Amino acid sequence: MYAAEITALELSIPIVRVTEEIGIIPLVGDLDTKRSQELMEKALQNGTELGLSHLIIDLSGVPIIDTMVANYIFQVIEALKLVGIQVILTGIRPEIAQTMVNLGINLGDISTFGSLHQAVRNIQNKM
Numbered sequence: 001m002y003a004a005e006i007t008a009l010e011l012s013i014p015i016v017r018v019t020e021e022i023g024i025i026p027l028v029g030d031l032d033t034k035r036s037q038e039l040m041e042k043a044l045q046n047g048t049e050l051g052l053s054h055l056i057i058d059l060s061g062v063p064i065i066d067t068m069v070a071n072y073i074f075q076v077i078e079a080l081k082l083v084g085i086q087v088i089l090t091g092i093r094p095e096i097a098q099t100m101v102n103l104g105i106n107l108g109d110i111s112t113f114g115s116l117h118q119a120v121r122n123i124q125n126k127m
Contacts, residue, residue, distance in 0.1 A: 029062070030064070056120070060091025064096065064099065066103075
């Protein structure tokens with residue numbers, strides 16, 4: 001892959017529709033404040049336009065998260081809850097999990113799964 005392609009992939013934040021009601025945002029690359037703000041905008045706009053009831057945010061392609069980015073992710077989750085979209089986090093790598101614990105980040109009532117497959121299966125079993 002060329003450097004420009006990698007950069008474009010890292011900057012894009014697509015929402016992939018899996019079923020009528022389930023969408024996935026596969027995040028790849030570093031998350032900074034700008035990309036986190038874009039995540040908020042795209043998740044809210046596209047999630048409501050597509051009529052999703054569940055949105056999976058996959059972090060398996062994200063190498064590290066700091067407290068500011070974690071805070072943005074939680075703001076996205078709270079905003080999506082307000083418009084009726086349940087958010088599930090997947091792909092939290094060991095390094096990110098350790099960082100979150102060390103920083104005292106509490107996931108509270110946010111559903112998490114090791115893989116996209118597990119999350120989709122869980123949602124479908126509840127529907």
